[in-house]
Amino acid sequence: MTTPVRPINLFEYERLANQHLSQMALDYYASGAWDEITLRDNRAAFERYKLRPRMLVDVSQRDLSTTILGQSLQLPILIAPMAFQCLAHPDGEIATAKAAAKMGTAMVLSTLATKSIEEVASVGNQTPQWFQLYVHRDRALTRALVERAYAAGFQALCLTVDAPLLGKRERDTRNQFVLPSGMELANLATLTDLEISYKPGESGLFAYFLEQLNPALTWKDLEWVQSLSPLPLVVKGILRGDNALRAVEHGAKAVIVSNHGGRQLDGAIATIDALSEVVAAVGDTAEVLVDGGIRRGTDVLKALALGAKAVLLGRPVLWGLAVGGEAGVGHVLELLRDELDLAIALSGCAKLQDIDSSLVLRL
Amino acid sequence: MTTPVRPINLFEYERLANQHLSQMALDYYASGAWDEITLRDNRAAFERYKLRPRMLVDVSQRDLSTTILGQSLQLPILIAPMAFQCLAHPDGEIATAKAAAKMGTAMVLSTLATKSIEEVASVGNQTPQWFQLYVHRDRALTRALVERAYAAGFQALCLTVDAPLLGKRERDTRNQFVLPSGMELANLATLTDLEISYKPGESGLFAYFLEQLNPALTWKDLEWVQSLSPLPLVVKGILRGDNALRAVEHGAKAVIVSNHGGRQLDGAIATIDALSEVVAAVGDTAEVLVDGGIRRGTDVLKALALGAKAVLLGRPVLWGLAVGGEAGVGHVLELLRDELDLAIALSGCAKLQDIDSSLVLRL
């Protein structure tokens, strides 16, 4: 990191990252769908939950470690799958993977990564890595992705289900978003000679989704997805209790309450508002994670109090990556971990298991 | 369309239209009654409803077509009746009718149109056209309007019931709003030699209403209105369940939940907030439509989820008309249709019948 003053929180990373990114990359990362109502609401919703801390608990020794899918993590904060990380820094997903490994947490690698499955796997095997899957119209290609991930040592398959089509991010439409020349989808090399028909005045990614991804995917296809490897299935993009239950019935070991960072269906319920319903629906039958708008340790605490087993951190990782590569990502994770550590102490919790729903109140 | 950058949503059309309209016309179109509380609330209310999308539904083939009053439409978005469209573009209601026909939807022609019933009918017969009726004090004139509409091939009579007097739009009062010389009420030629007594410091339209329209209209008069033609009756301007039920009891085949775009009784409930009560009241006995504040595909989706069969689009049509005549209106409709198409896909609906009330939650 070359910046003289080190950021002291994730918001400062966001501001600093603006200076390190092209407008097109910044817009791609920062934007939400349509009027960005859900993007804003993901944040605003956290403020509606008030904390009710307990006092006079011995919090001298604190432990943030947890177990997700039977895999040990040093903190309940995973790195959400995010595409095109080389837009933020030349080291891209490699830097992110190294930082995650150093912090003892899991990174979820995007299908749309700009580093290959194998490269990423090679740096991060101290901690679990998960692979995020978009099911393509081309089933062979989809199968190949899963097989490569499994072979490379990834430990879970995270299927994104909220993007049968790409949400409309108007900043990308205005920018006619495309990857810079020379940057490519590292795991989809077979696609390079495909002719993707960009419509003028459109986002290139929107066109890609329309042409390549399978909008006909249904619950029944989860069996096929699971048949491709022995990896446990995590279903990402659930906002309803009934859907969460259905995912579990079809084999999911965990669900991620997510609205894709406000980038798909604008007006969708904030994730923290949807969390309780999902937790109540699945009970002990699966683990529930949540992403969207996490910026403070207290946000993580609220999510855990509402029943999440862990959270996924998205954009702030990219801000750290843009500002300082691996070190930047690492510092972002450190800051959030330290905030969570202090937040649980001040709430009267020494370990994550001490957190219960009475710690939050929606006012 | 001569604008170099094509708008990508309806808000951009609104901004662009400001450059194409005289201040008097802009004010007439944009304004609401008194403090414009309802005007703003019509929009703000949509944000209070959150979407709860379903995932993993096959949405590869989507269908936005519907049937209203037994008439087939390609999309559940009609064009609301709006007066004086020649203020926006020389082609006025003709351009709007052509665009509606091309998009496969219905236009509701205003009594106060600046193109004649017959002219409009001549361009749009691929899709249904409805005629909006103001009952004048002069019953013969009223009868003549209905008979002409029926003869010209209009397929429904849309009776506006929320304007026994005209709402006070203070911008019009300040502008002493009148039609530009040379522009006339194309269907009320018999009125040209009437002496309308404009009060100085008043809106000319306010004076017209006071002098010409019948503020004594009651439910019983619906029978007389229906006796004028075989056209099915649609009652527009309902905000209460009891009134909706009464409309149905008096023969209405559909009701439109409307507060006249916030232009009549300021402080009236937002239409999306009134919708559920009306839907519950009429049940299956009539179709319910709604207008007011629709700007995004997700707004349409929310309205349908709350039980509307379709929505009516108002001001954005005028912005399109001002910017680009028929092509502008067409593009506005296309944009909204495409947004709705994407919104239902992202909500897990392949066709309108898949939309149910569980998709929305008022938070």
Place this chain on the structure above:
Amino acid sequence: MTTPVRPINLFEYERLANQHLSQMALDYYASGAWDEITLRDNRAAFERYKLRPRMLVDVSQRDLSTTILGQSLQLPILIAPMAFQCLAHPDGEIATAKAAAKMGTAMVLSTLATKSIEEVASVGNQTPQWFQLYVHRDRALTRALVERAYAAGFQALCLTVDAPLLGKRERDTRNQFVLPSGMELANLATLTDLEISYKPGESGLFAYFLEQLNPALTWKDLEWVQSLSPLPLVVKGILRGDNALRAVEHGAKAVIVSNHGGRQLDGAIATIDALSEVVAAVGDTAEVLVDGGIRRGTDVLKALALGAKAVLLGRPVLWGLAVGGEAGVGHVLELLRDELDLAIALSGCAKLQDIDSSLVLRL
């Protein structure tokens, strides 16, 4: 009126009045107690009530007349008691009384008027006039005021009960508010040789209250007040159902739900929020009026729908008085009457008795 452009609503009168008043007078009229929370909330609360208008009612003939205390008024809008009206215009309370009489409504004359009881009575006897009473420590003085009012033909006694001490209006404190030299309390001439001990850095009115008014007044004193004349008693300044009931039990024929325009206890409930409870408590045993924040005809309509028999209009009368003397007050009343007339028509009411509680909904 000498202003070239005539205001078209009460807010415009407020803005215009700013140019006609000294800063000290403007501050005295406009300000509320402490942080002015209640001052603002009186207005904001009206927006929380939404109107649910009825359609297809014959509203061709409308009637705004009503009867309060058995006295006929042409409109359900009285003029609230307000002190020191000569600060706004040399004609002071005389101008206000003339305008009220011309409009067929009642003015409530303040104890702290700058025109005498007799002068005011002489201009307004076509319509009822009420006298507002502050009970002074000096009971003889108090008795004299009531006897003069009765003798002069006033028709009701309006006892203010929310000011045992004067609320702290900080603008007045900063201005060290006093009446301009030459202006006097026209009905308290006996006080001229009293030594009122102004504290430096204080409002003179605050000192007056402290020294002259009786903070020991209790419910039992209502009998003494009523013994001073045969005038019916109206208790002004009630915000609770139990207090309203108690007023009635002690002889009040009407209560006015009021927080003194936000000028006494800051943080007190908005009057429109307190109204329903008072109406429910007194039932048919007394009439309920309300003041505070009325600026639009729809505000009056909401108050009537919530059970008020009439409203009292305060500051806007002063703005009219400042701008144009009697004509200004008259125009203010006309504007509000016309708005109310239109509002009831658009709500499906031809007369005040048609207004019911289903017209409003608190959202």
Place this chain on the structure above:
Amino acid sequence: MTTPVRPINLFEYERLANQHLSQMALDYYASGAWDEITLRDNRAAFERYKLRPRMLVDVSQRDLSTTILGQSLQLPILIAPMAFQCLAHPDGEIATAKAAAKMGTAMVLSTLATKSIEEVASVGNQTPQWFQLYVHRDRALTRALVERAYAAGFQALCLTVDAPLLGKRERDTRNQFVLPSGMELANLATLTDLEISYKPGESGLFAYFLEQLNPALTWKDLEWVQSLSPLPLVVKGILRGDNALRAVEHGAKAVIVSNHGGRQLDGAIATIDALSEVVAAVGDTAEVLVDGGIRRGTDVLKALALGAKAVLLGRPVLWGLAVGGEAGVGHVLELLRDELDLAIALSGCAKLQDIDSSLVLRL
């Protein structure tokens, strides 16, 4: 006081104090933890409670005196424990103690005072003084503090339980907050030769807490704390009914509902929102006090109506101290007392015992 215009409320003291304090001191006093949500919410929450005043009560003689822990106070407003008062004025805690004594109320002296226990005790013995305790890792040091306080005549021990670690106040982190050279923790002289390991880019106070205070304190330790002296125990920093009850079960005679002025766990519930639950939980078994955001007499009134026996005033005391030393603190207390006196009068209460829960309504 040297300022020409005397502040007329506590907000004006705050603005004025900005000119009397170094940026580091101002930031230390004014800031809250992390995003300062709770800091703001402490204030905002008061506005959500509306007052329902009673009328026609004899309020000519008013009495603000009360009894807390059997100790007589002239007003229900104590001075909250606040560290480092010499940052605001050279006289520091001495000035504050003198002002409190003059006004007949209790000051709570902080463990982290910049004047010694004995100095402070020597000025204030007309009124009770309480000693605020942080339990240090060094139990002998902790015991010595309590014994000195008891010996000096302090009358209660106020144990802060919401700070096992120090909250993260980012302004202090940015300022790398430390005491100016020459200023010291007057009661912790034994610490001067301790090596406190400041981390660069950290608040010195944060480091102090981490190194010196005991984060392992539990309910059982309350017995040990009470064993150190016969002083009654007050537990400060409670936000839950169950915790309040537990404090009482472990011997506390009073609890203070507090979130440490928004300086510890950001996102914690506003104190006025937590108060009712605590009051209901402890019933008559202990006294309940509250601090956080008190700026107006009406805030005190609302707290008392919700069941608090008294409030503690924090930052405004420091503003008064910065502006005018003892006189400034005295004037701040006078202003708030006078506001409370007026507020209870206008609510129909002559003494504190007349205040009941029906005076407030959460809207």
